[in-house]
Every structure is written in C-alpha cells, then in structure tokens.
Amino acid sequence: MVLSQVKKQGYVTADLAKGKNLVKEIALLKKEKNAIILAHYYQQEDIQDIADYIGDSLGLAQEAAKTKADVILFAGVHFMGETAKILNPTKKVIIPDLNAGCSLADSAPTDKFEAFVKNYPNHTVISYINCSAEIKALSDIICTSSNAVKIVDSLPKDAKIIFAPDINLGRYVAKKTGRDLVLWDGTCEVHVEISSDKLKFLRGKYPNAKLIAHPECMENVLAEADFIGSTTALLKFVEEDKATEFIVATEVGIIHKMKQAVPHKLLIPAPANTDNTCACSECPYMKLNTLEKIHASLVHLQPEIFVPENIRLKALKSVNRMLELSVPS
Ligand code: 13P
Ligand code: SF4
Numbered sequence: 001m002v003l004s005q006v007k008k009q010g011y012v013t014a015d016l017a018k019g020k021n022l023v024k025e026i027a028l029l030k031k032e033k034n035a036i037i038l039a040h041y042y043q044q045e046d047i048q049d050i051a052d053y054i055g056d057s058l059g060l061a062q063e064a065a066k067t068k069a070d071v072i073l074f075a076g077v078h079f080m081g082e083t084a085k086i087l088n089p090t091k092k093v094i095i096p097d098l099n100a101g102c103s104l105a106d107s108a109p110t111d112k113f114e115a116f117v118k119n120y121p122n123h124t125v126i127s128y129i130n131c132s133a134e135i136k137a138l139s140d141i142i143c144t145s146s147n148a149v150k151i152v153d154s155l156p157k158d159a160k161i162i163f164a165p166d167i168n169l170g171r172y173v174a175k176k177t178g179r180d181l182v183l184w185d186g187t188c189e190v191h192v193e194i195s196s197d198k199l200k201f202l203r204g205k206y207p208n209a210k211l212i213a214h215p216e217c218m219e220n221v222l223a224e225a226d227f228i229g230s231t232t233a234l235l236k237f238v239e240e241d242k243a244t245e246f247i248v249a250t251e252v253g254i255i256h257k258m259k260q261a262v263p264h265k266l267l268i269p270a271p272a273n274t275d276n277t278c279a280c281s282e283c284p285y286m287k288l289n290t291l292e293k294i295h296a297s298l299v300h301l302q303p304e305i306f307v308p309e310n311i312r313l314k315a316l317k318s319v320n321r322m323l324e325l326s327v328p329s
Contacts, residue, residue, distance in 0.1 A: 171183065
C-alpha cells in the first residue's frame with residue numbers, strides 16, 4: 001500500500017508498522033500457546049488474513065469440533081465462542097471482545113423463549129446456531145443457514161416444528177420444505193437493513209449482475225434473488241457461476257474472500273437502508289474485533305468463554321444432532 005492510500009484510509013505509518021509486528025507476534029503466541037484462530041467471513045480483512053480457518057457458522061462449528069489446539073481464539077461473535085466451548089469443555093475458548101454480541105441471539109431471551117416453547121407441546125425445537133447456549137439447551141436440534149433446509153427435512157413430514165430465532169430464515173425454510181413452521185420473531189439487524197429499493201436501483205445500473213442473498217435478508221429481498229445461500233454457499237456460487245457480475249446481499253466482509261477467489265469478477269456489496277459511510281452492510285458486533293484485541297487475548301488468554309455444565313450438556317445434544325446430520329467439512 002502506498003503512503004497516499006494509507007493516509008486516505010486514516011492510518012498513520014506507525015500503525016502500519018505496529019500492524020506488521022502484531023501479525024508476527026500473533027503467530028509466535030499461537031505457537032507458544034498451541035492456539036488456533038477461527039474466523040468468520042464477516043471479520044475485518046486483516047483478521048481473515050491471519051486466521052487458521054475462515055468459514056461460515058457451520059464450517060466453524062465443525063472445525064471447532066475437531067481441533068487439537070489447547071486454545072481456540074474465536075474471531076467472531078459471542079454465540080460462536082459459546083458453541084466452541086460447548087464442543088470443547090476442557091479447552092480454553094477466548095474471544096477478542098466480550099461485547100461482540102448478536103442482535104439475532106439477543107432477540108431470544110431465555111425466559112420468554114422457554115414460555116413460548118411451553119405453548120407448543122409435542123413440537124421439535126430447531127434453533128439457528130445464532131442463539132445463546134441457554135436457547136441451544138432448550139432446543140432439540142441446531143441448524144445453520146447451510147443446513148437448515150436439510151435439518152428440517154430430516155424430520156417426518158407430519159412433525160410439528162418450532163423454528164427460531166430468525167423469522168426470515170424460518171420463512172425461507174418453510175417455503176423450501178413446504179412445511180408449516182411455528183416461527184419465533186427474531187431478526188439480524190444487519191440483514192434486515194439491506195434495502196430492496198437500493199437493490200432495485202443497483203439492478204438497473206448493472207443489468208447483467210446476478211443478485212445473491214443470505215437467507216437472513218427480508219422476504220422482499222429474497223424474492224428478487226437469483227441465488228440464496230449461507231456465506232460459504234454464496235462464495236462457492238460466485239466461483240462456479242458463469243456470470244461475471246454479482247450484487248452480494250450479505251455482510252460486506254465476505255467480499256474479501258470473493259475478491260481473492262474471483263479477482264476478474266465484479267462484486268457489488270448490497271447497500272443498507274441506513275446512511276453509512278461504506279454504503280454497504282457491516283455487522284457492528286463482528287467489526288469490534290481487531291488485530292490488537294486478538295494479540296491481547298492471546299497474551300492474557302482472556303476474555304474467556306464459560307458455559308455452565310448443566311446448560312452445556314443439554315446444548316451439546318442439540319449441537320451434536322446437527323453435526324451428525326451435516327456433511328463433514
Ligand atoms: P452463516 O455463517 O451461516 O452464513 O451466517 C451468517 C451470520 O449471520 C453469522 O452471524
Ligand atoms: Fe448477528 Fe447479524 Fe451480526 Fe450475524 S451479521 S453476528 S446474525 S447481528
């Protein structure tokens with residue numbers, strides 16, 4: 001990066017030099033502590049570049065289930081760290097910033113969810129992985145956006161099902177499977193802000209571009225999409241599809257891997273309703289993580305994720321049912 005670009009982006013050269021040292025320091029600390037860094041595609045680019053594994057929620061859970069590392073640093077949000085801890089009670093699971101939560105997980109408070117479930121006896125509870133350990137413990141099976149359709153379809157056709165907490169993913173799965181699902185009314189604050197009006201404008205501007213969308217987006221966005229899938233599925237689609245222009249309706253972090261995979265294709269991030277500076281959709285929780293915080297976490301092995309054992313054991317059952325029903329990564 002030339003200095004003029006550096007200045008434009010608001011960095012100073014000292015930060016860059018520190019950034020370079022940080023990368024080396026993090027590599028040394030990982031070795032010293034036998035740590036692995038798992039990162040979601042929505043992480044900042046510099047974090048994705050130092051991760052041992054980058055993936056969607058399913059891939060990350062599968063990787064967490066098989067790691068031999070003593071320490072798992074989860075560069076993602078709190079519920080992802082919890083899932084890693086549920087699978088690895090004897091390992092240290094740390095996240096760079098304890099404030100990295102998730103609006104979707106927060107939309108299902110334990111007491112309200114427990115009361116809701118009680119209203120629907122004889123229902124199987126399928127919960128999207130974007131929920132707390134307590135909600136996982138109240139669920140029968142966990143799913144992610146990669147396998148939600150498959151998990152719902154693994155149940156008998158006449159099964160009564162509660163699907164929580166994402167209502168948009170729930171509606172999409174109900175449509176795909178032709179089932180009536182009892183839906184919890186939760187949303188991801190990032191995906192619901194993706195504006196169908198602004199997408200229409202972009203489609204006019206780029207008539208050859210395919211619109212690809214994450215199923216957490218609103219129904220009116222999904223109705224317009226040429227392809228719907230999890231972050232990994234979206235990445236695979238831009239790699240394999242013949243089109244050379246794509247409007248990408250999900251969190252902008254995924255564009256980094258897409259650009260590396262298909263540098264010759266045009267990738268247009270979908271704009272959010274809100275006026276933000278990058279004219280794209282950014283998850284404020286995912287973006288709390290920084291290289292500096294990762295470094296500090298590895299030095300102090302903090303902040304650490306804990307899940308009470310009674311909750312963990314119940315949550316493990318529902319997470320394991322998902323893993324058993326999923327194709328290995
Ligand atoms: P996936 O990782 O399943 O694509 O879900 C995206 C997301 O919102 C994670 O928080
Ligand atoms: Fe939660 Fe949405 Fe952020 Fe994912 S993108 S962590 S679902 S708020």
